Amino acid sequence: MARAGEATILHADLDAFYASVEQLLDSSLSGRPVAVGEGVVLAASYEAKAFGIRAGMPGWMARRLCPDLRFVGGHFDEYQRLGDQVIDVLRDFTPLVERISIDEAFMDVAGTEHLFGSPGEIGAAIRRRVRREIGLAVSVGVARTKHLAKIASQTAKPDGLVLVEPDRELEFMRPLPVELMWGVGHVTLARLTSVGIRTIGDLAATSDPVLRRMLGRAVGNKLRSLATNTDPRRIETTRQVASVGAQSALGRRRPTSGLLRSTLGYLADRVAGRLRAAGRSGRTITVRVRFTGLRSVTRSLTLSSPISASLTLTELSAELAWAALADHPREHEITLLAVSVSQLVDDSILQLQLPLGLGVDRSRPGTASGSARWAVDRAVDAIRDRFGRDAVGYATVMFSEGGRVPEAFRQLAERSGGRLGGQG
DNA sequence: TCTGGGGTCCTAGGACCC
DNA sequence: TCTGGGGTCCTAGGACCC
Numbered sequence: 001m002a003r004a005g006e007a008t009i010l011h012a013d014l015d016a017f018y019a020s021v022e023q024l025l026d027s028s029l030s031g032r033p034v035a036v037g038e039g040v041v042l043a044a045s046y047e048a049k050a051f052g053i054r055a056g057m058p059g060w061m062a063r064r065l066c067p068d069l070r071f072v073g074g075h076f077d078e079y080q081r082l083g084d085q086v087i088d089v090l091r092d093f094t095p096l097v098e099r100i101s102i103d104e105a106f107m108d109v110a111g112t113e114h115l116f117g118s119p120g121e122i123g124a125a126i127r128r129r130v131r132r133e134i135g136l137a138v139s140v141g142v143a144r145t146k147h148l149a150k151i152a153s154q155t156a157k158p159d160g161l162v163l164v165e166p167d168r169e170l171e172f173m174r175p176l177p178v179e180l181m182w183g184v185g186h187v188t189l190a191r192l193t194s195v196g197i198r199t200i201g202d203l204a205a206t207s208d209p210v211l212r213r214m215l216g217r218a219v220g221n222k223l224r225s226l227a228t229n230t231d232p233r234r235i236e237t238t239r240q241v242a243s244v245g246a247q248s249a250l251g252r253r254r255p256t257s258g259l260l261r262s263t264l265g266y267l268a269d270r271v272a273g274r275l276r277a278a279g280r281s282g283r284t285i286t287v288r289v290r291f292t293g294l295r296s297v298t299r300s301l302t303l304s305s306p307i308s309a310s311l312t313l314t315e316l317s318a319e320l321a322w323a324a325l326a327d328h329p330r331e332h333e334i335t336l337l338a339v340s341v342s343q344l345v346d347d348s349i350l351q352l353q354l355p356l357g358l359g360v361d362r363s364r365p366g367t368a369s370g371s372a373r374w375a376v377d378r379a380v381d382a383i384r385d386r387f388g389r390d391a392v393g394y395a396t397v398m399f400s401e402g403g404r405v406p407e408a409f410r411q412l413a414e415r416s417g418g419r420l421g422g423q424g
Numbered sequence: 425t426c427t428g429g430g431g432t433c434c435t436a437g438g439a440c441c442c
Numbered sequence: 443t444c445t446g447g448g449g450t451c452c453t454a455g456g457a458c459c460c
Contacts, residue, residue: 056426056427294427
């Protein structure tokens with residue numbers, strides 16, 4: 001049964017997406033090292049990667065590696081528009097498309113051969129159409145499983161197609177470096193390297209107990225199934241998010257009550273507004289405080305009933321942030337604040353359970369003003385729908401952000417379901 | 425003079441219940 | 443009467459992904 005399936009899973013991945021869009025929009029950037037971002041490199045063109053520049057690298061370091069590097073601010077609306085166009089091309093071949101980020105998707109073309117040809121032919125057709133109609137290079141991997149299709153597309157880059165026949169899977173994977181596998185990051189790579197495991201073949205040859213002892217049960221089992229290509233995951237065309245969050249980097253700041261009030265007010269309002277727009281509420285509130293040196297702590301709290309009110313979320317976030325600070329009295333500066341809500345439920349379900357509707361206190365057990373807060377939020381949401389999100393807000397929320405991150409970037413991240421760009 | 429914003433999943437200990 | 447096993451939920455932290 002090991003060879004039951006055909007290679008019908010495709011993974012399509014746009015090459016150096018943000019930077020390629022910039023080169024498409026401004027021909028003076030073509031063929032030149034380009035980085036998208038300001039303080040930090042969000043994406044680099046292939047010409048920039050040749051200098052060792054990578055996503056996530058500080059801007060000063062990138063400039064040092066390549067003095068000719070052209071930094072561009074980023075056309076986030078264009079990334080969204082062009083990314084959507086590419087997905088539309090994929091959907092012309094099958095409805096079984098799973099978008100996993102702004103620039104990347106899986107699809108299953110089983111059963112479409114009589115319409116569009118073999119999976120390999122479909123991959124080639126997708127690449128031609130995206131190049132001709134949109135002007136971008138997309139690499140495609142074709143295999144029997146999602147994981148292997150993704151590895152194949154990585155080895156196909158730049159601007160290529162790799163098809164792995166079912167009877168050559170292990171032979172294909174054996175010499176590849178372990179870090180091509182999903183789930184192998186810095187830490188796992190270092191652990192594997194320390195015992196001489198460098199290729200997927202090395203990993204496949206390592207015993208289960210050794211793997212589990214080194215990496216833990218879950219990671220060990222997962223890597224085992226990936227290395228032997230017994231990954232069972234199917235294409236998921238829809239998925240509900242499990243949490244909604246927002247964060248702001250602050251530079252180095254002393255955690256004054258004014259800073260916390262304005263920042264947490266802004267973040268909580270963003271998160272609560274997105275929850276309300278999605279018709280959802282959540283019971284668990286988590287706040288993260290990051291100190292200098294990337295040390296960070298989280299504090300969370302689970303309510304007996306879910307909330308989506310901006311003001312309530314602001315107050316709870318502040319309590320959690322102060323608790324985190326109180327536990328770390330030696331930290332005098334903070335560099336980031338984050339607010340997240342999880343344990344989400346649909347409000348339609350909530351209203352079935354609580355038939356009182358408007359009158360129900362959705363803010364917090366034990367507080368009296370829940371319905372008033374609900375009404376204020378609804379009014380604010382309605383005004384923002386018509387006039388934009390800056391048209392109105394709570395007094396504590398109307399603070400100058402410092403302009404560190406463009407609003408368009410945050411919105412792109414939100415719409416991408418949290419999964420966007422930044423591919424090395 | 426090591427940074428951005430958005431997510432997922434796993435682990436481990438403790439509380440609590442049957 | 444104090445020893446057992448199993449399950450769920452909550453909290454905090456960490457690895458990883460795009």
